[in-house]
Amino acid sequence: xxxxxxxxxxxxxxxxxxxxxxxxxxxxxxxxxxxxxxxxxxxxxxxxxxxxxxxxxxxxxxxxxxxxxxxxxxxxxxxxxxxxxxxxxxxxxxxxxxxxxxxxxxxxxxxxxxxxxxxxxxxxxxxxxxxxxxxxxxxxxxxxxxxxxxxxxxxxxxxxxxxxxxxxxxxxxxxxxxxxxxxxxxxxxxxxxxxxxxxxxxxxxxxx
Amino acid sequence: xxxxxxxxxxxxxxxxxxxxxxxxxxxxxxxxxxxxxxxxxxxxxxxxxxxxxxxxxxxxxxxxxxxxxxxxxxxxxxxxxxxxxxxxxxxxxxxxxxxxxxxxxxxxxxxxxxxxxxxxxxxxxxxxxxxxxxxxxxxxxxxxxxxxxxxxxxxxxxxxxxxxxxxxxxxxxxxxxxxxxxxxxxxxxxxxxxxxxxxxxxxxxxxx
DNA sequence: TGATGTGAATAATTTCACAGCA
DNA sequence: TGCTGTGAAATTATTCACATCA
Numbered sequence: 227x228x229x230x231x232x233x234x235x236x237x238x239x240x241x242x243x244x245x246x247x248x249x250x251x252x253x254x255x256x257x258x259x260x261x262x263x264x265x266x267x268x269x270x271x272x273x274x275x276x277x278x279x280x281x282x283x284x285x286x287x288x289x290x291x292x293x294x295x296x297x298x299x300x301x302x303x304x305x306x307x308x309x310x311x312x313x314x315x316x317x318x319x320x321x322x323x324x325x326x327x328x329x330x331x332x333x334x335x336x337x338x339x340x341x342x343x344x345x346x347x348x349x350x351x352x353x354x355x356x357x358x359x360x361x362x363x364x365x366x367x368x369x370x371x372x373x374x375x376x377x378x379x380x381x382x383x384x385x386x387x388x389x390x391x392x393x394x395x396x397x398x399x400x401x402x403x404x405x406x407x408x409x410x411x412x413x414x415x416x417x418x419x420x421x422x423x424x425x426x427x428x429x430x431x432x433x434x
Numbered sequence: 435x436x437x438x439x440x441x442x443x444x445x446x447x448x449x450x451x452x453x454x455x456x457x458x459x460x461x462x463x464x465x466x467x468x469x470x471x472x473x474x475x476x477x478x479x480x481x482x483x484x485x486x487x488x489x490x491x492x493x494x495x496x497x498x499x500x501x502x503x504x505x506x507x508x509x510x511x512x513x514x515x516x517x518x519x520x521x522x523x524x525x526x527x528x529x530x531x532x533x534x535x536x537x538x539x540x541x542x543x544x545x546x547x548x549x550x551x552x553x554x555x556x557x558x559x560x561x562x563x564x565x566x567x568x569x570x571x572x573x574x575x576x577x578x579x580x581x582x583x584x585x586x587x588x589x590x591x592x593x594x595x596x597x598x599x600x601x602x603x604x605x606x607x608x609x610x611x612x613x614x615x616x617x618x619x620x621x622x623x624x625x626x627x628x629x630x631x632x633x634x635x636x637x638x639x640x641x642x
Numbered sequence: 643t644g645a646t647g648t649g650a651a652t653a654a655t656t657t658c659a660c661a662g663c664a
Numbered sequence: 665t666g667c668t669g670t671g672a673a674a675t676t677a678t679t680c681a682c683a684t685c686a
Contacts, residue, residue, distance in 0.1 A: 233655055241634035245613060268615040272657055279669055288664035288667045305637035320535055324528030330630055375636060399636050405453060407476040415639045417632040422538055424625040426449035428583060428607050429513035431623045441677055480679055487647055496645040496686035
C-alpha cells in the first residue's frame with residue numbers, strides 16, 4: 227500500500243496536518259479540502275495531496291477529505307493509534323516544566339510517564355501530574371515502565387551522558403532539546419529541536 | 435561575492451556551524467577541517483565545504499579553516515556582527531522563562547530586551563535581568579526601543595493577536611513557538627519552532 | 643597524505659497540469 | 665465548478681570526484 231520512496235519531510239508534515247485537523251474537529255465541519263488544510267497549515271495544497279497520496283487514497287473526489295476518518299488514518303500511519311506512547315523526561319528546568327504542562331501530547335497518543343532531575347528540591351514532587359525522580363533511579367524506572375521514548379531537556383553538557391543511560395535502559399528514540407549533537411548508535415532515532423538555531427538565521431533573511 | 439542561488443538549508447546550517455565553533459574556540463585549537471566540523475555538527479563534510487563555498491573561500495587548502503576568522507566570517511554572513519539584535523518576548527510562562535534564562539543568545543549577538551505578560555504577579559518583576567511589562571504597553575515599548583525581532587511564547591489562541599500587535603509596532607520578523615500558523619504579511623519573516631511536532635513523527639520512524 | 647573548492651552527477655522534493663469524478 | 669490523485673516536469677539540495685595546493 228505504501229509507496230517505496232516517501233520523503234521524510236512528508237511524514238513530518240502528516241504530523242502537522244494531524245495537529246491542524248484536531249483543532250478543526252471541534253467545529254461542526256465534516257469535510258475538508260486540500261486547499262483548506264493547506265491554508266490552515268501553511269502548506270501548498272498540491273503538497274498536501276501528494277503527501278497523503280504516498281499512503282493511500284483518503285479523499286473523495288469533488289468533496290474533499292472526511293475529517294474524522296482522515297484523522298484516524300493519519301494516526302494509523304503515524305502509529306499513534308490504540309496505544310499511548312510513554313515518555314521519560316530528563317531535566318525539569320524551565321523547558322522541562324513547559325513540556326510537562328503542555329496539554330497537546332495526550333490528544334495524539336503521548337504521555338510523559340516519569341520525569342527525572344538531580345535537584346533535591348524537585349525530587350519526589352509531582353509536576354502537572356508527573357512524579358519527579360532522582361536521576362540515579364532513571365535506569366531502573368525506565369526499564370520497569372518499559373519506556374521507548376526519552377526527552378532530553380538537560381543542559382548541553384549532560385545531554386550525552388543522559389542519552390546513554392536512557393538507551394542502556396531500553397529507550398529506542400530520543401527527542402533532544404539540548405543544543406548539541408548526540409553521538410549514539412545509528413539504530414537510535416534522534417530528533418533534535420533547537421530553540422535558538424532558527425533565530426540565528428533570522429537576521430540573514432531580514433537583511434535581504 | 436555571494437552565489438545567486440543559495441539553499442535556505444545552507445544558511446540554516448551556517449548557524450549550526452557557528453554554534454559548534456563557538457564551543458570549539460574554548461579549546462586551544464587554531465584550525466579545524468571540514469570533516470571535524472562535520473563530525474561535530476552531525477553534517478557531511480562535503481556539505482560543510484559546499485555551504486561555506488556559497489559565500490566565499492574561507493579555508494586554506496591542506497590546513498583547514500582558521501577557527502577564529504571562520505567565526506568572524508560566519509557572523510558577518512549571518513549579519514550577527516557589530517550590532518546586537520534586540521528582541522521582545524511575549525509570554526513569560528515556562529517556555530518564556532526558559533528562553534529568558536538561556537545564556538546562548540548573547541554570544542551570538544542577540545539579547546532579549548523586554549518581555550511581556552498579562553499576569554499581574556509577573557508584571558514589574560525582573561527575570562534573568564529582563565523586566566516584564568504589561569501586554570498593554572507592548573506597542574509603545576517595542577516602538578520606543580526600536581525592536582525588530584519578536585518571540586512568541588504565548589498559548590496558541592493568543593499568538594495571532596500578539597503577532598499583529600508586534601508587527602504594528604515595527605517588528606520585522608517573528609520566532610513563533612506557538613503551535614499555530616500565523617497569518618501575516620508576506621514581508622514579515624516567520625520562523626516556527628514547534629516543540630512537539632517532531633515528536634509526533636517519531637513512532638513512525640521507530641516502527642520501521 | 644590530507645586538506646579545500648567546485649563543477650558535474652545524482653538524488654530528493656516540490657510543483658505543475660490534467661484526467662476523472664461528484 | 666471544484667475537488668482528488670498522480671505521472672511528469674521543474675526545482676532544489678546533496679553527494680561525488682577530482683584539480684590544486686601545503
